[in-house]
Amino acid sequence: MKPTRRSFKVLALALALVLAASGCAGAREEKKEKQLFAMDTVMFLTAYGPAADDALAAAAEVIGVLDADLDPEEEGGSVYALNAGAGGPVAVSADCLAVLDTALAVSRETGGALDVGLYPIIRAWGFTTGDYRVPEPAELDALLAKKDTDGIALDAAAGTAALPAGTAVSLGAVAKGYAAQKAAEAMAAAGAEHAILSLGGNVQTLGDTRPDGKRWQVAVTDPEDTGSYVGTLSVGQTAVVTSGGYQRYFEQDGVTYIHILDPATGMPVDNDLASVTVVTADGARADALSTALFVLGSQGALDYAAAHDDVELVLVTKDRRVIVTAGLAEGFQENGEGCTYEYP
Secondary structure, X not given: OEEEOOOHHHHHHHHHHHHHHOOOOOOOOOEEEEEEEEOOEEEEEEEEOOOHHHHHHHHHHHXXXXXXXXXXXXXXXXXXXXXXXXXXEEEOOHHHHHHHHHHHHHHHHOOOOOOHHHHHHHHHHOXXXXXXXXXXXXHHHHHHHHOOHHHOEEEOOOOEEEOOOOOOOOOHHHHHHHHHXXXXXXXXXXXXXXXXXXXXXXXXXXXXXXOOOOOEEEEEEEOOEEEEEEEEEEEOOOEEEEEEOOOOEEEEOOEEEEOOEOXXXXXXXXXXXXXXXXXXXXXXHHHHHHHHHHHHHHHHHHHHHHHOOOOEEEEXXXXXXXXXXXXXXXXXXXXXXXXEEEOO
């Protein structure tokens, strides 16, 4: 077995931020940057203006708190306590409740394509530890039989959540997007008017434009060459979140197993998609949707976007088609070698 976790994270995130900040050299506002490691990924934060240092410190503090609270392996955190107390109500943070609420809402909207109850199955594959293995079908069936995501109950007034006995959750499909959103809010509260955050494939912008008055430019990574990109998006204040099978995977006996699992089977998703990029205002929702729509495949993802006018997509298929929805078409710049571009 050959475990593989590419260094794409640093390359892709750095690329996204370089593109996003390019052209700002002539801006009058001073740029400050901060790099940190949290939520199992490298993060890049950039803020502009006299409040930049305070904004970066505020963002880093928020991310650190959320990392500890939402990590299912972190004793003392809400998610750890929730999993340990399965079978009854458990006191959790308001952040944990908010993330769970978003995840469950997206799950309902997408017919269960996003499932926070897959945590024991994710562990069985070794995606939480790096000790990769291919579980036997009987093992997956037994774990799926114990899962009861529909039975999760949230009580915002009481500040509690309850999992059915035998169910354990991971909020990894939503947590970074939520953290990016809350960190951007903290930067604004500290006085920043222009900032961009890149948290492991989750980009969040603050301000409708860069300090020079131009819109933010965010790269969409090429799944076949993560040091490059298939195009760039011109966006205002929003979230841009990408999920793809290239982000974490391992190989065994010539077969590649990606980290995004099909909730119906517990097996890695195998459809026509290489990546999904979601653009929508709310970071947590964008993060949740990027996983759910990847599970649904290109047609399911496009059908969802057609029914939700606040969601735009860039889909990259395994056969090198790049599909850009109408709301992004005007501001999308093509770049991918060997790609064909579609604007439905």
